[in-house]
Amino acid sequence: MSRFTTQLAAGLLLAPALLAASAVQAHETGDIIVRAGVVAVDPQENSGNVYVGGANTGLEVGVDSNTQLGITGTFMLTDHLGVGVLGATPFKHDIQLKGVGRFASIKHLPPTVTLQYYPMDKSSVLQPFVGAGLNYTTFFSEDLSSAAEGLGFSDLSLDDSWGYALEAGLDYKLTEQVYLNATVWYADIETTATFRTASVPSKVDVEINPMIYMASVGYKF
Template identity: 70%
Template sequence: MSRRTTQLAAGLLLIPALLTTSAVYAHQAGDTIVRVGVAVVDPQENSDDVIIGGANTELEVGVDSDVQLGITGTYMLTDKYGIGILAATPFNHDINLNGVGKLADIKHLPPTLTLQYFPMAAGAALQPYLGAGLNYTTFFSEDFTSANKAAGFSDLSLSDSWGLALEAGVDYQLTDKVLLNASVWHVDIDTEATFKVGGAPAKVDVEIDPWVYMLALGYKF
């Protein structure tokens, strides 16, 4: 047998092994993927005017961005479809009264559930995906700054929100278990803030509608 024939035969014998190696990178039905990393919430807020005692102040509010630990999970229903969840440690935001300055601090949690679609072939190491689903955002620890409390601001409360969520992301398998992930969400979050100023009732409606960005390291079970 010639050297060339021997090399060709050896190459053919390697094909099943290569296919097996590729297959272990697949996202397959029954897999659970957990990703942990840095998540950024970047509000794209649109505020109505603040109303105090029925009078329009013509002032609006703004919401700062924040960075926290993000956690996502995917359970693969089939080789192509999965259920995804977004969670995080509580995000802390400054609420600003535009043209005046910082008004208050708030915290929120935005758990989000999506149906994800993975279009690539099952054995591909690079697995982009798209998702759509529902977000629930709960606000808590709403607190005016000390200066605003002294000025008569009190009883701040933000209503919880239900809204649609869209996502896009990509997993890159480093091994059959470990992967890198980059993902982005756009979330519909609307809230009404109610409070008092000198005893007079006040409110403002805000569409927060943030972009959420995340870079993470993942593990597949």
């Protein structure tokens, strides 16, 4: 057998192993994927009317959007199931009292945990996923505007919220460890804002229900 034939035969025998080695595994059991990037929260609010001392004023509130730095983590339970966690730096929103103007500013954190499903084979370069889980939103730094305080408003407080969350996303493999990611969530966030109007107890119920968008770079450990 010639040297060329021997080399060719060896190459053919090694080809499956080389192909297997080149088929870099994307997401598989035990992997930890950390993604960091920008997160935008876009409230789709539906406000009830403001009540002052039990009387309906007919006024409503609105909540603006905000963008912050975000981080997510996924632990792969199997090749197709993972547990995902969403975190971010605090979001800040202005609250508008419709017909009056800027009413207050608030901050919140929306940590979210989901069970994720990855339908593709673990060797796929593209890894779409969907998830469902639980969102907890805590509000803090509730500050009334000077204009609102001048009108006699005081003592603003927002209740924390528990609700469901849905997500859909896509990881695109650049290298063995590095990914590009885009993810969107819908979070069920409902809160009651309580305050005082000229010392009279007042409140308004708000369904914030934001769409949350994230573009990030991921790293697999």
